[in-house]
Amino acid sequence: MMYQAQSCIAHLDLDAFFVSVEQILDPTLVGKPVIVGGNSQRGVVCAASYEARKFGVKSAMPTAQAHKLCPHAIFLSGSSGQYSRFSHQVTEIIQAESPEFEKASIDEFYIDLTGMDKYHNAFNFTHQLKSKIKKEIGLNISFAIAANKLVSKVATNEVKPNGEIEIPFGFEKSYLAPMPLEKLPGVGDSFIEQLHKRRLYKIGEVADLKIEQLENIWGKNGADLWLKCNGIGSTRIATFREQKSCSSEHTFHEDKSNETDILTEITKLSERVGYDLRSENKMTGCIAIKIKYYNFNVVSKQTIVSYTASDTNIIHTAKQLFNALWDKTTPIRLIGVRCSHFVESNFQLNIFDNIEQENNLYKAIDNIKNSFGKSAIKRAGSLKPKDGTQ
Numbered sequence: 001m002m003y004q005a006q007s008c009i010a011h012l013d014l015d016a017f018f019v020s021v022e023q024i025l026d027p028t029l030v031g032k033p034v035i036v037g038g039n040s041q042r043g044v045v046c047a048a049s050y051e052a053r054k055f056g057v058k059s060a061m062p063t064a065q066a067h068k069l070c071p072h073a074i075f076l077s078g079s080s081g082q083y084s085r086f087s088h089q090v091t092e093i094i095q096a097e098s099p100e101f102e103k104a105s106i107d108e109f110y111i112d113l114t115g116m117d118k119y120h121n122a123f124n125f126t127h128q129l130k131s132k133i134k135k136e137i138g139l140n141i142s143f144a145i146a147a148n149k150l151v152s153k154v155a156t157n158e159v160k161p162n163g164e165i166e167i168p169f170g171f172e173k174s175y176l177a178p179m180p181l182e183k184l185p186g187v188g189d190s191f192i193e194q195l196h197k198r199r200l201y202k203i204g205e206v207a208d209l210k211i212e213q214l215e216n217i218w219g220k221n222g223a224d225l226w227l228k229c230n231g232i233g234s235t236r237i238a239t240f241r242e243q244k245s246c247s248s249e250h251t252f253h254e255d256k257s258n259e260t261d262i263l264t265e266i267t268k269l270s271e272r273v274g275y276d277l278r279s280e281n282k283m284t285g286c287i288a289i290k291i292k293y294y295n296f297n298v299v300s301k302q303t304i305v306s307y308t309a310s311d312t313n314i315i316h317t318a319k320q321l322f323n324a325l326w327d328k329t330t331p332i333r334l335i336g337v338r339c340s341h342f343v344e345s346n347f348q349l350n351i352f353d354n355i356e357q358e359n360n361l362y363k364a365i366d367n368i369k370n371s372f373g374k375s376a377i378k379r380a381g382s383l384k385p386k387d388g389t390q
Contacts, residue, residue: 011152017107018047150233172231177204249336284339292334
């Protein structure tokens with residue numbers, strides 16, 4: 001009889017990631033109520049230690065409200081560069097040890113362990129991976145193993161902090177059934193309110209209904225909810241290796257030695273890459289510059305950065321790399337900007353930089369480009385020099 005592997009997906013989530021990094025950098029913070037995200041009077045809570053959560057402090061809560069709930073908490077503005085650095089370190093360990101994995105966010109990963117049970121114990125493998133991350137980096141990470149991404153994510157949230165669990169194949173529905181509907185990811189507050197009005201509070205209560213009943217009321221959203229409540233979810237891993245890079249290049253009509261012309265083109269290319277990132281709901285953790293000289297020699301240089309999809313950050317980094325790499329005695333034929341090491345931008349690290357105004361500006365710019373084309377609006381720094389040469 002041919003062996004047929006059952007789907008097996010591990011979800012790993014770093015515990016109170018931002019706070020944990022701060023505690024590694026400053027061990028005196030361990031065991032104390034710590035809140036990351038602005039000061040006590042202004043800002044939004046990005047993360048809270050478990051000591052602070054006991055007082056009702058939650059992510060996305062105004063810090064002024066958090067201060068009222070936990071006035072003795074230690075408020076930190078955040079160290080986005082350090083968070084990116086630690087995230088890269090965890091990613092390198094997971095990438096080296098795992099067959100196929102997805103980096104869902106800066107502190108969250110999925111690993112496809114389907115078929116591993118033929119050779120290894122999936123739970124033991126993930127436990128050893130967890131131990132290695134703790135030993136080499138100092139961060140606690142919780143994990144759950146289940147038949148799909150949905151159930152493994154819910155289960156991880158249930159065993160945090162520093163927990164681990166495996167939901168046996170075929171028990172997805174029964175595991176979720178007693179939980180409140182609020183435990184399901186991707187189900188908004190307004191949808192929850194509508195369900196409560198119909199006296200539906202538990203996941204199992206919705207799972208026992210017919211899918212047609214939910215479709216008649218909420219259409220596709222109702223059908224999607226029924227699937228989730230029955231423990232049916234995706235097993236597709238958007239592998240880290242699949243998300244190789246996004247880039248933009250330009251070949252000059254005439255070889256260039258003029259720094260102003262070249263920097264103008266770098267600005268333009270960076271804008272294109274930034275727009276593409278935001279269109280795909282991605283942030284980049286690595287930026288590179290590529291130079292092809294008139295003699296066709298190609299050189300490149302890259303650097304790890306705090307996760308971003310900001311044109312400003314990409315332009316600044318690309319120009320720094322160019323200045324460090326450029327041989328001014330050799331004319332340039334082609335210039336390129338490339339971004340890689342992507343994560344989903346469902347959590348904007350840039351919140352630590354207080355750039356809500358800049359994010360709103362990018363939304364407006366992208367809307368114009370979506371309506372009228374990518375060239376509809378440009379930075380002054382990306383406009384052609386007066387001589388018009390490219």
